[in-house]
Amino acid sequence: MSLMQNRIEGKWTFITGATAGIGKAIAKLFAEAGSNLVLNGRRENRLEKLKLQLEKHYDITIALASFDVRDRNVAEQFLNDFSEPIDILVNNAGLARGVDAVFDADHEDWDSMVDTNIKGVLNMTRLISPQMKERNSGHIINIGSIAGHESYPGGSVYCATKHAIKGFTEATKKDLHGTNIRVSMVSPGLVETEFSEVRFKGDKDRADQVYDDIEPLVAQDIAEIVHFIANRPPHVNIMDTIVFPVDQSSSTMVHREND
Numbered sequence: 040m041s042l043m044q045n046r047i048e049g050k051w052t053f054i055t056g057a058t059a060g061i062g063k064a065i066a067k068l069f070a071e072a073g074s075n076l077v078l079n080g081r082r083e084n085r086l087e088k089l090k091l092q093l094e095k096h097y098d099i100t101i102a103l104a105s106f107d108v109r110d111r112n113v114a115e116q117f118l119n120d121f122s123e124p125i126d127i128l129v130n131n132a133g134l135a136r137g138v139d140a141v142f143d144a145d146h147e148d149w150d151s152m153v154d155t156n157i158k159g160v161l162n163m164t165r166l167i168s169p170q171m172k173e174r175n176s177g178h179i180i181n182i183g184s185i186a187g188h189e190s191y192p193g194g195s196v197y198c199a200t201k202h203a204i205k206g207f208t209e210a211t212k213k214d215l216h217g218t219n220i221r222v223s224m225v226s227p228g229l230v231e232t233e234f235s236e237v238r239f240k241g242d243k244d245r246a247d248q249v250y251d252d253i254e255p256l257v258a259q260d261i262a263e264i265v266h267f268i269a270n271r272p273p274h275v276n277i278m279d280t281i282v283f284p285v286d287q288s289s290s291t292m293v294h295r296e297n298d
């Protein structure tokens with residue numbers, strides 16, 4: 040068997056949050072591997088641009104699913120109208136908002152994290168897992184975080200949402216016990232994407248400081264791990280992958296060159 044065997048060519052992969060960062064990098068890598076794609080995100084213009092770019096280079100079919108993963112009805116409508124089987128679901132869409140302590144954090148920030156990071160994943164999994172179960176085949180890959188394995192000050196609700204994803208991923212695997220459906224999670228540390236800009240509400244300087252004097256992970260690093268997980272032989276289920284930059288040893292232990 041070749042190490043390079045391609046098991047995802049021709050499959051349909053649904054990626055949430057494909058307009059930026061990790062989701063966009065997964066879309067590019069899976070396109071290169073010949074997977075057909077359903078690309079989700081709220082910024083439709085970005086999805087259209089990505090579709091054009093990928094279709095120019097790869098002989099694959101791409102559908103756009105421009106909706107908010109928090110909106111269960113719109114997601115359901117899309118999936119009712121979409122006739123292709125989803126082989127791989129990558130639940131990637133997510134965000135952090137703010138770094139306030141529990142006693143003075145903003146309710147709206149909390150709602151957006153809980154509704155996107157938890158309920159968005161619940162919505163998509165609930166809507167897509169029945170067809171996988173019916174076919175007795177499929178792979179659900181959730182993007183968790185190191186924040187789902189430990190907690191840090193200022194990250195209470197973000198960490199809570201990612202702990203929820205860890206529990207949900209494990210329980211989903213158990214609900215599907217005895218089927219051929221695989222359920223996996225990837226738990227990254229610091230990845231330089233638009234994540235910190237979103238967390239600091241557009242304050243680019245503050246966002247840049249997160250990655251100052253370290254060599255952070257880049258979205259491609261995580262995309263390669265997602266691809267590796269999806270491309271394993273059908274009997275192999277990678278449950279979780281914790282991945283840090285070398286400069287990071289825990290959420291709060293970050294080695295900066297000038298330290």
Ligand code: NDP
Nearest residue numbers: 056058059060061081082107108132133184230232233234
């Ligand atoms: P980015 O901000 O670069 O990308 C986030 C993506 O999620 C965008 O495509 C955004 O698209 C999408 N998104 C956000 N809210 C929604 C929504 N309600 N409906 C649909 N799509 C949505 O961040 P990352 O790429 O870094 O984040 C991707 C995932 O990785 C998240 O789950 C994050 O928690 C996780 N993660 C990130 C780490 C990091 O350090 N960057 C580390 C560990 C985990 P749009 O705005 O167009 O809707």
Ligand code: 8X3
Nearest residue numbers: 184185186228229290
């Ligand atoms: C994102 C990584 O350390 O900001 O999940 O929580 S961290």
